[in-house]
Amino acid sequence: MSENFSRAEILLKRLQSFDYLRGLDGETLRRLANASSWKVYAPEAVIFWEGDVESNLFYLQYGSLKALKSSPDGRKQVLRFINAGEIFNEMGALAHRPNPATAIALEESGVWLIPRHALEEIVSTHPRTAMQIIENMADKIIELVTLAADLSLKTVEARLATLLLEQAEGDVIKRRRWTNQIELAARLGTVPDVLSRVIRDLTKAGLIEIDRQQIRIIDRGGLLARAKPEEKP
Amino acid sequence: MSENFSRAEILLKRLQSFDYLRGLDGETLRRLANASSWKVYAPEAVIFWEGDVESNLFYLQYGSLKALKSSPDGRKQVLRFINAGEIFNEMGALAHRPNPATAIALEESGVWLIPRHALEEIVSTHPRTAMQIIENMADKIIELVTLAADLSLKTVEARLATLLLEQAEGDVIKRRRWTNQIELAARLGTVPDVLSRVIRDLTKAGLIEIDRQQIRIIDRGGLLARAKPEEKP
DNA sequence: TGGTTTACCCGACAAAAGTCGGGGCGCAAA
DNA sequence: TTTGCGCCCCGACTTTTGTCGGGTAAACCA
Numbered sequence: 001m002s003e004n005f006s007r008a009e010i011l012l013k014r015l016q017s018f019d020y021l022r023g024l025d026g027e028t029l030r031r032l033a034n035a036s037s038w039k040v041y042a043p044e045a046v047i048f049w050e051g052d053v054e055s056n057l058f059y060l061q062y063g064s065l066k067a068l069k070s071s072p073d074g075r076k077q078v079l080r081f082i083n084a085g086e087i088f089n090e091m092g093a094l095a096h097r098p099n100p101a102t103a104i105a106l107e108e109s110g111v112w113l114i115p116r117h118a119l120e121e122i123v124s125t126h127p128r129t130a131m132q133i134i135e136n137m138a139d140k141i142i143e144l145v146t147l148a149a150d151l152s153l154k155t156v157e158a159r160l161a162t163l164l165l166e167q168a169e170g171d172v173i174k175r176r177r178w179t180n181q182i183e184l185a186a187r188l189g190t191v192p193d194v195l196s197r198v199i200r201d202l203t204k205a206g207l208i209e210i211d212r213q214q215i216r217i218i219d220r221g222g223l224l225a226r227a228k229p230e231e232k233p
Numbered sequence: 234m235s236e237n238f239s240r241a242e243i244l245l246k247r248l249q250s251f252d253y254l255r256g257l258d259g260e261t262l263r264r265l266a267n268a269s270s271w272k273v274y275a276p277e278a279v280i281f282w283e284g285d286v287e288s289n290l291f292y293l294q295y296g297s298l299k300a301l302k303s304s305p306d307g308r309k310q311v312l313r314f315i316n317a318g319e320i321f322n323e324m325g326a327l328a329h330r331p332n333p334a335t336a337i338a339l340e341e342s343g344v345w346l347i348p349r350h351a352l353e354e355i356v357s358t359h360p361r362t363a364m365q366i367i368e369n370m371a372d373k374i375i376e377l378v379t380l381a382a383d384l385s386l387k388t389v390e391a392r393l394a395t396l397l398l399e400q401a402e403g404d405v406i407k408r409r410r411w412t413n414q415i416e417l418a419a420r421l422g423t424v425p426d427v428l429s430r431v432i433r434d435l436t437k438a439g440l441i442e443i444d445r446q447q448i449r450i451i452d453r454g455g456l457l458a459r460a461k462p463e464e465k466p
Numbered sequence: 467t468g469g470t471t472t473a474c475c476c477g478a479c480a481a482a483a484g485t486c487g488g489g490g491c492g493c494a495a496a
Numbered sequence: 497t498t499t500g501c502g503c504c505c506c507g508a509c510t511t512t513t514g515t516c517g518g519g520t521a522a523a524c525c526a
Binding site: 180196197200212 | 475
Binding site: 069070071072073075077079090091094095096097100101120123124125127128130131133134135137138139140141142144145146147148149151152153154189228229230 | 304308323333366367368373375377378379385386461462
């Protein structure tokens with residue numbers, strides 16, 4: 001497995017520059033890298049299903065994924081996007097819980113699978129890493145709390161406006177292959193038709209411009225106003 | 234402060250029977266108890282506000298609380314109820330993050346405030362406890378994922394049916410002072426009027442009975458059917 | 467090159483959720 | 497005992513969201 005060995009070397013380098021594991025010594029990282037395995041997923045491939053008990057911790061080296069839940073009638077709610085450099089499935093790896101969501105690759109994605117036992121060993125010997133994991137989970141809780149509140153309290157228009165303002169670098173959002181209205185709608189918790197309508201309204205109001213390559217914010221202030229529900233005392 | 238001292242003795246006893254801290258030795262627990270302070274909140278009192286940076290970990294000895302987010306127009310989304318024996322604010326205490334939600338007492342509630350430094354010391358010396366905390370946070374993530382998906386994918390009727398089935402002991406749910414339609418609506422992410430309508434429908438359909446003291450499930454099967462969105466291929 | 471697929475668009479409609487005005491009942495303070 | 501308040505109920509209306517049927521245009525492929 002010289003193929004896998006050299007890959008492990010790559011992972012080792014990655015791990016060393018990896019915030020999540022800051023403070024671990026070289027020997028520990030090396031053992032972690034050697035115990036891990038490597039897997040590549042094609043676009044649309046399923047990494048794991050909701051309800052699966054999956055005991056590896058995943059580290060996404062390149063590519064991007066989505067975590068979603070779907071209902072029997074086919075609607076989907078994307079809970080978060082996972083980008084290169086992030087880890088996922090603390091659920092299964094650390095807490096022995098069945099995963100609450102399904103993970104699907106948006107593009108070709110390379111993933112390291114770090115086995116539970118190696119991880120638990122580290123947690124029990126490196127409290128600093130345990131704290132990193134706790135902080136990471138705290139951030140996820142914050143995101144989920146925000147998502148739940150937004151779904152409950154904001155309109156689709158407000159959620160879209162918020163998302164655009166968050167995602168924009170400068171005033172534009174580059175559209176990737178999967179930044180289409182279907183994925184966007186799933187992210188916002190609605191359906192493509194409704195999203196299309198809202199985009200039309202925002203475009204007509206002169207707040208945004210959209211074409212095949214990008215979304216451009218024209219009127220930041222106006223968009224910001226639509227991102228918040230109305231005051232009403 | 235002999236008052237506080239004897240209270241610390243009480244806390245010590247509690248802590249000893251506390252899953253969350255299983256595996257800690259007596260001396261450690263004693264120091265933890267002595268470092269902590271005690272506070273009682275009246276009904277409707279605010280323990281902390283969304284956005285506050287609050288560095289204590291809270292342990293609810295008796296009473297009950299709700300964690301919620303509210304929008305400028307006055308609507309509220311309850312994220313979870315906190316019952317006696319649970320801890321909260323891992324956010325602020327362990328991850329140094331501003332709290333994402335507001336905590337409010339539903340009834341008179343007695344709370345222990347465990348200071349951050351004492352806790353961090355334990356996490357760094359007792360990996361078993363760190364794992365407990367991680368598992369606890371994983372459970373919260375699972376609950377929030379479920380909440381977000383339900384808000385997005387299910388109707389108010391389905392959410393109410395699910396809640397009733399979950400909360401029922403046997404076939405009845407005892408109504409406490411705060412199990413009124415206002416709180417219930419905030420929990421389900423809707424408004425009292427809509428909830429009232431749904432309750433009327435379920436009652437007319439012979440699935441539940443409701444009076445001032447309790448809610449009784451008449452037809453478990455029928456309720457279960459309404460708890461799920463329709464299949465539709 | 468033509469045919470198929472994919473993403474997007476749109477108007478009209480249906481369903482779900484939210485709002486409004488009004489009214490009733492029981493309990494408790496004045 | 498009256499008055500006021502909290503909680504709940506209800507019908508009618510509006511807004512928001514989801515659905516349906518049908519359409520166009522660019523991209524992709526054999």
